[in-house]
Amino acid sequence: MKNVLQINSSILGEHSVSKSLSDYAADLLSQHRGAKITIRETGGLPHLTGETLAAFSNTSEALDAEGKALVETSNELIDEVKAADTIILGVPTYNFFIPSQLKSYLDFIARAGVTFKYTETGPVGLLDDKTVYVINASGGVYHATGEDLVGPYIEKIMGFIGIQDVHFVRAEGLALDQGANKESIITQAKNRLKEMLAVDEVTA
């Protein structure tokens, strides 16, 4: 584990639970595994549009400046993912799903002919396999009750671009009991991260 890409998608800044847990995981990996951390915020990316899609698939005609900028943004995001062997993906649950900022990010990295291709037997992911640690924070409880929409989607889209090794750490139920258990849920998630990342001593 050398190059870690930390992807933050919360809108809550320093109050974000998924970001603070992702920071914790990144600190563990840099302090105990000597990993280099690259941070990507998903905020600010535009929604996918017909023009963007046309720019992504333009192989012959010259692109205008706007099209070029969109392709460059997408290429930069994909290069970051390619350079990473490990990804820490912070995912808040908003309105039962992932933040729209993260969806835009995924729309910019799922590109036909670049990160996946269509074959006669179906789509094939083109990214080398990597390990992804998904840190999902939610006010309610979904995974434990079998009603999780976020986890299955993240597994599906990662597999689609070729990434099969996906692990989840969940901080669920943060808003239950008027938030009384929040600290213990966060502590449990940190302990799970230490276990998963096989880090014994903790200074982070």
Ligand SMILES: Cc1cc2nc3c(=O)[nH]c(=O)nc-3n(C[C@H](O)[C@H](O)[C@H](O)COP(=O)(O)O)c2cc1C
């Ligand atoms: C706009 C918004 C929508 C939310 N929707 C849900 C939801 O559908 N289900 C849920 O369990 N919690 C929901 N929550 C609570 C968040 O999941 C919780 O605050 C969590 O900590 C978000 O992760 P973050 O702190 O990293 O942003 C919502 C919070 C916000 C701000």
